Amino acid sequence: MKKHTLFQGALIAALTTSAIVVPTAQAAEKFTDVDYTQEYGAAVKDLAVQGIIKGYADGTFKPFADVTRGQAAKIVANVLHLDTKNVEDPKFTDVKPSDDYYGAIAALANKGALLGLADGSFGVNQAITREQLAQMLTAAYQLESTDVDDLPFTDIVKYSEAYYAIAPLFENQITKGITPTKFGLKETVKRSQLVVFIQRMEAMQAKRVTQTFTAKDLDSNFIEAYATDNQSIDGEHESFRMYQTNNEVKIEALREGSGYFMLMGYNIDNEENFEMIEMMKYKVTVSKVDGKLQMNCQQSDEVTPGIAMLLEEDLGFDPKNIQLTTAEGHAVSEKVYSYQPVNFEGWEEEMIPKGGSYELKLLQAGDYIATLSDGKGQSVRVGIHAESSGYDIYTTSAVEINSAFISMSDIGFTVKDIKVEQYTGARYDHQIIDAELSPGGVTIKGVAKEDSLFSIRLTGTKGEKLYVHGMIYEVSGVTTMYYEFATEEQMKNTPFY
DSSP, X not given: OHHHHHHHHHHHHHHHTSTTSOSOOOOTTOOTTOOTTXXXXXXXXXXXXXXXXXOOTTSOOOTTSBOBHHHHHHHHHHHTTOOSSSOOOOOOTTOOTTSTTHHHHHHHHHTTOOOOOTTSOOOTTSBOBHHHHHHHHHHHTTOOOSSOOOOSOTTSOTTSHHHHHHHHHHHTTSOOOSBTTBOOTTSBOBHHHHHHHHHHHHHHHHHOOEEEEETGGGTXXXXXXXXXXXXXXXXXXXXXXXXXXXXXXXXXXXXXXXXXXXXXXXXXXXXXXXXXXXXXXXXXXEEEETTEEEEEEEEOOOOBOEEEEEEHHHHSSOOOEEEEEETTSOBOOTTSEEEEEOOOTTSOGGGSOSSOEEEEEESSOEEEEEEEEOSSSOEEEEEEEEEEOSXXXXXXXXXXXXXXXXXXXXHTSOEEEEEEEOOOGGGTTSOOEEEEEETTEEEEEEOOSSOEEEEEEEEETTSOEEXXXXXXXXXXXXXXXXXXXEEHHHHHHSOOX
């Protein structure tokens, strides 16, 4: 209830200081031009009883008068308790620091919650449109849609800027459109519509469950966060969402579930030098008590496992079996890792790799060798290095490849000559690879024992040229080879620095 009261008080302050409302009060349900049988009438009565809105001296409310962009900015800035004094000039051509609306407009612009017009002005005295107000509210209140896929409004193009501004308002039942199928993007906002928006925003704010972390809390100038393992209990949605600015991170409960987030505070000086000040990990648990969401953000020292993806697309066979050892050859306990098919639920079909796809989840840092097989005679070794940041484990891997065969069909012409161009600095004076020409193609064999780069020039019978650029590198004692092609034209047009 405390949050509700603060929000209500801010609205009173905002509306009584805005040009939208004259200071002369009128009895709550005595406005002569309000139809109290309509939804806006009920909102007028409710907000007037609370002292949030007032009418005009002649006994009217003027429900169908337009609201200007300046008035709307001032109301929203005051409701959000934004600092309207210490602001950066948004440099709108029609807004000066001495103007009444300057602080509110600048505060919202600094927050990224409003945009100016194409000519560089803000349009202070222009009537605000429903689309513009939706964009302002969605950005200012940091709203995002979680469940809406299709809006019922035919005048909103899916995935347009308007769509992303209006979908969260529609989902939270803040807007219903001027008709069931039309939102009225370019229609101006009337006082009657504004009171409905205010009443619905007030109800939404009272239900939101959030926790805010500021850069100041971490004794830093900037703050960032990222979430991991954030899932609702149905496994199909996020349980919480994060909203970020330079100075704060807000965590909002969406539905029952749990997850983690990393919180980082840092400074950047005038010479753009980066300094990490603090890094913390939190576990988020969202539960429901008596039908209402509750959220607990608790600092945690748990380490997020590292995951290595192992795909049939990359290996050429279904790697359904695994034997995991340390780099020294010692068997690894299943308490340290898990190996299972990847769950691609929710992925776009075209993004799902073909064939068997597995994830190796490692709970402990170290150097490992995974021997993968399909149970039909095909196998390969993969070197995996798992490194811990203290909160997360990160993995790098290398599939064992000591040689590669490039067919003439892949090359695109018949090769008559091979020139190995070894140019890698410290290793210019010793051999990195062997390249052998045969009637069917070119075989490349790795020779170097260290991480190395190589380049091979292939010349055809008609003078054609193709370059093979590659590298040899090792992970946990397993060596792999990677290469790609470059045409003569690409070589000529590639800048060297």
